[in-house]
Amino acid sequence: MKKSFDKGFITPHPVFIIATYDENGIPDAMNAAWCGQIAGNKLAISLSAHRTTTNIKTNQAFTVSFATKETVEACDYVGIVSADKEPDKMAKSGFTVTKSDKVNAPVIDQLPVAIECKVIELQEEFGETRVVAEVVGMKADESVLTDNKVDLEKLHPIMFDTVALCYREIGANVGGAWTAGKKLM
Numbered sequence: 001m002k003k004s005f006d007k008g009f010i011t012p013h014p015v016f017i018i019a020t021y022d023e024n025g026i027p028d029a030m031n032a033a034w035c036g037q038i039a040g041n042k043l044a045i046s047l048s049a050h051r052t053t054t055n056i057k058t059n060q061a062f063t064v065s066f067a068t069k070e071t072v073e074a075c076d077y078v079g080i081v082s083a084d085k086e087p088d089k090m091a092k093s094g095f096t097v098t099k100s101d102k103v104n105a106p107v108i109d110q111l112p113v114a115i116e117c118k119v120i121e122l123q124e125e126f127g128e129t130r131v132v133a134e135v136v137g138m139k140a141d142e143s144v145l146t147d148n149k150v151d152l153e154k155l156h157p158i159m160f161d162t163v164a165l166c167y168r169e170i171g172a173n174v175g176g177a178w179t180a181g182k183k184l185m
Helices: 051-058 069-078 089-093 180-182
Strands: 016-021 027-032 037-040 042-047 059-066 097-099 106-108 112-123 128-140 158-161 166-169
Touching: 016 042, 016 051, 016 106, 016 166, 027 051, 027 069, 027 089, 027 106, 042 051, 042 112, 051 059, 051 112, 059 106, 069 089, 069 158, 097 112, 106 112
Parallel strands: none
Antiparallel strands: 016 027, 016 059, 037 042, 042 128, 059 112, 097 106, 112 128, 158 166
């Protein structure tokens, strides 16, 4: 028998690191879980008032990198520390950056996959800024590729468990999309 609750939850959330430049070209990064793909080449992020939000509005560009098991401490750090209070945030995280050749945003060198995004719409709603962006490119370390595609078993991306308030590693392949259900046909 199922127990009834007054509230629900959606989990897991991917853990993304959003990287931007400020008006002076200083890189910043933040941990964000409220992000998702909304079309083949578009994504949306919901952000409250952060330096990253201001930077996105200023530059109309950012990168989204997958947090990984190997970088969990640095990825959590950039989510709990504000660059407004810690000017050496990026250095303390251990992250270094290379400027994207597609958008005015940094690519974090230590994170194996970065998606390069150009803002196409900003919506202010519910006290948040919803950023809709076009994916204009992607950088991926060869170490996480199999057959020229990103291999999640090599990448080791993590997810945010909203119930236990922890990060979890994404597991192994458990069945083929659009094929596993064919056994029932």
